[in-house]
Amino acid sequence: xxxxxxxxxxxxxxxxxxxxxxxxxxxxxxxxxxxxxxxxxxxxxxxxxxxxxxxxxxxxxxxxxxxxxxxxxxxxxxxxxxxxxxxxxxxxxxxxxxxxxxxxxxxxxxxxxxxxxxxxxxxxxxxxxxxxxxxxxxxxxxxxxxxxxxxxxxxxxxxxxxxxxxxxxxxxxxxxxxxxxxxxxxxxxxxxxxxxxxxxxxxxxxxxxxxxxxxxxxxxxxxxxxxxxxxxxxxxxxxxxxxxxxxxxxxxxxxxxxxxxxxxxxxxxxxxxxxxxxxxxxxxxxxxxxxxxxxxxxxxxxxxxxxxxxxxxxxxxxxxxxxxxxxxxxxxxxxxxxxxxxxxxxxxxxxxxxx
Numbered sequence: 316x317x318x319x320x321x322x323x324x325x326x327x328x329x330x331x332x333x334x335x336x337x338x339x340x341x342x343x344x345x346x347x348x349x350x351x352x353x354x355x356x357x358x359x360x361x362x363x364x365x366x367x368x369x370x371x372x373x374x375x376x377x378x379x380x381x382x383x384x385x386x387x388x389x390x391x392x393x394x395x396x397x398x399x400x401x402x403x404x405x406x407x408x409x410x411x412x413x414x415x416x417x418x419x420x421x422x423x424x425x426x427x428x429x430x431x432x433x434x435x436x437x438x439x440x441x442x443x444x445x446x447x448x449x450x451x452x453x454x455x456x457x458x459x460x461x462x463x464x465x466x467x468x469x470x471x472x473x474x475x476x477x478x479x480x481x482x483x484x485x486x487x488x489x490x491x492x493x494x495x496x497x498x499x500x501x502x503x504x505x506x507x508x509x510x511x512x513x514x515x516x517x518x519x520x521x522x523x524x525x526x527x528x529x530x531x532x533x534x535x536x537x538x539x540x541x542x543x544x545x546x547x548x549x550x551x552x553x554x555x556x557x558x559x560x561x562x563x564x565x566x567x568x569x570x571x572x573x574x575x576x577x578x579x580x581x582x583x584x585x586x587x588x589x590x591x592x593x594x595x596x597x598x599x600x601x602x603x604x605x606x607x608x609x610x611x612x613x614x615x616x617x618x619x620x621x622x623x624x625x626x627x628x629x630x631x632x633x634x635x636x637x638x639x640x641x642x643x644x645x646x647x648x649x650x651x652x653x654x655x656x657x658x659x660x661x662x663x664x665x666x667x668x669x670x
Contacts, residue, residue: 319357322550323380324594326363327351328637330665338367342639343596344387345401346662355547355594383599388641389568391523391601393479393499398441400601402659403636405651406442406481406644407435408607411465412449412457425465429472436478439652442500444644445469445493446483450504450578452537452610463492470496481525487512494520502603504529504578506556518564525571525603526556530579537579545584546591549574554598571642573603576631577610585611589631592638605644606631607651629654 325342327350332339339348352369354362364372373381388400398404409432411422422428432443447465448457466482466489473480474497481500482493487510490501499522506526507514517524528549530540542548553572561567574588574595585606595602606612612627613619619627625647632643632651636658645651 320376321357322355322547322594323377323384323597324353324355324591325349325384325596326353326593333668338365340366340385342384342593345639346666347637347639380597384597386599388601393442393523396479398479400641403640403655404441404642405439405648405655406444406603406642407432407440407648408644408646409443409445409469410449411445411447411469425468428469432469432473432478433476435648438649440648442479442481442642443473444481444483444502445473447489448484459486459488462486462489467492467496470498474498485509485513487516490516494522501525503527507560514560514563514565521566521569523569523571524560524565525573526553526560527573528552528575528578540579540581540584542584545580545587546594549588550594550598553595557598557600571601571603572598573605576604576606582611582614585609589634592635592640596639601641602639603642603644604635604640607645607647625650633658
């Protein structure tokens, strides 16, 4: 894919802005400041520039990217819940499926799944993400009726109990049923490309939506995925999907993005995305990251099975927080919440003025 514009990737993160007036910038209104930015030019050159004086080099496009990079993200409103996005939040995963790669078949019935979600919420998950179809590599598609039967009672019980619930689905009818049951966010791994009616459902409901990058479908996405520059190509693809969603009537302030860790990517692609994650903030949307228990962790740790990838999942969660990700989607909620509390403690100490 040809590159046609220069992009800005924040780097050189610093502990605190104190004493660095004009030399650092705040990332997306969060708890991270950076002192340099890498300019990724159309010809592939990467130029490291100090924040101080960088704006004098900007044309209108770069100025717009910079404004998006440094502007705060509004709280996420899910029904009567407001979730602040000036710090990383945890999204807990409840897969009501027999074949998800990590936790498929874990729950005997909907009550058990709902109880697990409630436990996650009590442990500190801001959102509970409920899915009824596995989208792991090679997974078969599930009929809408079966998917609805799996998730609707779980969502209804969680929402009735006061949890903020999202639905993980690609299908318009499932979205409609989930929203009727109490879900207040749609998490679509196809970025509203799988079902032609999905965009209409989300726009009419006026709920937030996560648009996730993917390459191919679950059956084929890991069959030799290729990119010239994975970071830039995923960025461009997400930018196109944001524009399409906005044109279809979805308010831009209700759009979240996910670079799709593991969805049509090799281990090297996933690692490049995680290293360059801060780039995506210039799209101006809250950033969702789902690397929990993914195969890349196993590939880097002697093929550890999915249920032995907690440490790697936490490493990715902290790397995402370091680069300003607003929502971190995890299986292991108490551990992720604790890790992020320690990370937040470090940030709070660094941001306490010295007297």
